[in-house]
Ligand code: C2E
Ligand code: MG
Ligand code: MG
């Protein structure tokens with residue numbers, strides 16, 4: 001909190017939204033209209049095989065292209081969207097865009113195995129989320145294996161019968177499930193075993209200081225080993241350097257995502273990345 005203070009003084013929109021009621025009210029109203037005004041855009045960030053270095057998937061990351069503020073990061077509006085319930089229509093929109101996009105890439109013959117979409121706990125708790133996923137797959141004619149969903153560890157800690165049922169239904173559709181930001185919550189991997197999960201995303205906070213920080217090296221190694229022995233695929237987030245990537249590869253982590261490979265980019269920029277890779281592989 002203290003760390004952010006300096007930044008907040010410079011631009012009003014990065015201030016803590018709960019601190020200023022007027023600003024918050026304005027933002028909420030703008031957020032309410034943003035969908036209708038077509039101000040959201042889905043960016044895509046490459047997920048690569050650490051073995052081959054090739055793009056195998058992408059994560060969808062929403063951006064709000066605000067008429068005055070420019071590109072607003074999801075960290076600034078997702079919490080408000082969750083509090084107001086707006087995350088339900090917004091999340092559905094992201095899912096639909098992502099399904100349409102991955103189907104298009106797939107139909108165009110690009111070698112991409114999935115797009116991974118972030119899902120808020122609010123969507124799971126307060127909407128018929130499994131029905132929404134099914135409806136979008138039908139509507140977009142997207143094959144279910146092209147879609148993966150990311151749920152943060154904190155969401156699944158309240159791992160009620162209802163949540164388990166929603167996950168089971170989604171899994172039954174053939175959509176894969178990943179746990180985001182793993183290691184930041186307090187769940188154990190064995191506890192997660194109750195859920196039909198496919199993938200664990202090692203949180204970027206454990207990747208940042210690899211390979212020199214021995215605590216983080218031990219944590220990343222332990223998460224990877226335990227997750228894989230339980231049958232999960234493992235991806236590391238926030239890979240920025242070649243040293244981090246080679247450490248992760250050395251411990252047997254299968255996938256990586258981060259600025260080393262690509263920043264999150266627009267769909268058309270991501271298409272260019274896929275095209276470049278396709279040309280490279282033909283050589
Ligand atoms: P996340 O799902 O954990 O996504 C990873 C975040 O790390 C993204 O931030 C990404 O841009 C950033 N990142 C990727 N590689 C690197 C790297 O090498 N170094 C560093 N320092 N950062 C990296 P972004 O796009 O700002 O998204 C922040 C969070 O907002 C996401 O965290 C996710 O929790 C949430 N979010 C984004 N899009 C959606 C969405 O459509 N729905 C929901 N419910 N949440 C979303
Ligand atoms: Mg994510
Ligand atoms: Mg994450």
Ligand code: MG
Nearest residue numbers: 181203204237
């Ligand atoms: Mg993260």
